[in-house]
Amino acid sequence: MKKKAWGLSKTIGSFFTNQHKLMEDFPERYSYNPTLRWNAELESYFSNAYGPQNFSRISKALTRPSCYSCIRVNTLKTTPDAVIDKLTAVLKENRADISKCEVAGLDNVVFVRGSGPHAINYGYAADGKPPKEVLVSRKCAEAVLRGAQVYVPGVLACSAHVEKGELVAVSVSVEQPGVDGGWGVGITRGTVLQGSETDPYHLERSGLYIGQGRAMMSRSGMFRVTEGLAVDMSDRVFHLPSFRDVLEGEIFLQNLPSIVAARALDPQKGERILDMCAAPGGKTTAIAILMKDEGEIVAVDRSHNKVQGIHKLAAEMGLSCITPYKLDALKAVCVRNESEDLSDPSCAKDNHGGHIQDSNFMKSEVEKIESITFERLNAEKDFKKAVSNEKAIESSYISKADIRKEMRRKRNGPGRNQCLGGKVEKSKGFAPSSFDRVLLDAPCSALGLRPRLFTGEETIESLRKHAIYQRRMFDQAVQLVRPGGVIVYSTCTINPGENEALVRYALDTYKFLSLAPQHPRIGGPGLVGRFEFPDGYTEEWLRPGEEELVQRFDPSSPLDTIGFFIAKFVVGSNEADLQNSSS
């Protein structure tokens, strides 16, 4: 059988454009045509950065999933051709179109084409009764758009008298502005939908129908039990094949820019690599395979359960060069007491010619953002818990993530990581200059992830907190990499404050760093310039000449990826630094 190889932008791009045309004929109410609502200040910041039209295209693209699934093949176990054969057999009934990526350096990537948006016949006649329906939470809907089913915890409301086996339309309730200036869903779980205009969220869910399916339990069952399949989706706005339990260990479903980020690091056999924010381990395992499982990858994450997940993934993929640790990456540099033996290799001296003095050094740029951010917080909001010292930034950040984690745990039960039993080692940190390469795939605002139906919770302040956090992590990365080594920094956000502004901070703060070309390079250029905020803070981005050295993945571009950013830095050696400073 001859297998097709896709040219990236050409094939994916034309496919996506054709699908847009289908949308024009959708009846208004029972269609999928969402508009993202942004915080007003953020909208103006992004409109300025991208231009209003580009930003509106990006915003629209974020509401849809990519029109294809991207698979990274574990080339230590199998080949892309063998995977294509197996997937063709497994996914046959989906008539999926499966193909190899033909970009040099991405020959381990296989695409499986999906389709959409599709017009769905919900059985509604203008003069007839509205269809029976199930209203789901936004998070549930975002998962369904990616190919998941509707599970009980995601169901918010349902029509009266729905019985098991009945066909139901599935719509989503997206957060709406509240009277207090915040956002909320304001719907009681278990509400009976009448199909009339007096229903809660009746108007608001117009244009927010994501498909239909068979109820797997009656209406009363959906609100009586706490888990289980509520609706089996038979007709979806977007068709993307499910890879659950398919070719485990041989393939890994991963966004294309993430695969590119691991490649850009250019790991070599036998090297010692640090992956600073590693869970769930997508890029860690990609790096291990590129190193042919020879060398050492130290994969750290601050979450115990997620570190167990890395253990499990590495075992599933048959990789032994990965050592996972639980560690706060903000404390990744091992702090040495004066009394300690300086010959101890685990805590050796730094090798950066004195550029890096100690792990507590604060950068003036970070302090500037902090002070403006907190002035605003104090002036504009009565944030009792918004504290004015740097420790609190971290703890408030952490607690938000922990709250989300706890909610997920409650919804989904203990999760697969809990039953692994793998021992999670804690690390006390690593000696300065002890890694050849460092990947900092930083926690971020995730404003590039797709599909996304709501962004209103992010504000200028919250984005600045992300930026502060990332700069502190970067400070650690710089200390851990050896002279002549490499740092790759990546995020999955479209926010220049977490991308280009981090690069500016890095280059201005650490004169021995420089941007390096990346291979492969399929993303677009970075943003050059600056932005002056109304509160007086100026955010500096790239300078002319630097834009082609980073990769910015625009979700509205023909590549149809998530929004993503990659910068690669090389660390000057002592000799080079000395020469530079004397010339």
Ligand SMILES: C[S@@+](CC[C@H](N)C(=O)[O-])C[C@H]1O[C@@H](n2cnc3c(N)ncnc32)[C@H](O)[C@@H]1O
């Ligand atoms: C963008 S995800 C990383 C994805 C991962 N690199 C991959 O490709 O699979 C960010 C990760 O950072 C972790 N994280 C957040 N703050 C951290 C910290 N202070 N120290 C270590 N890990 C942290 C989160 O638990 C999360 O798993």
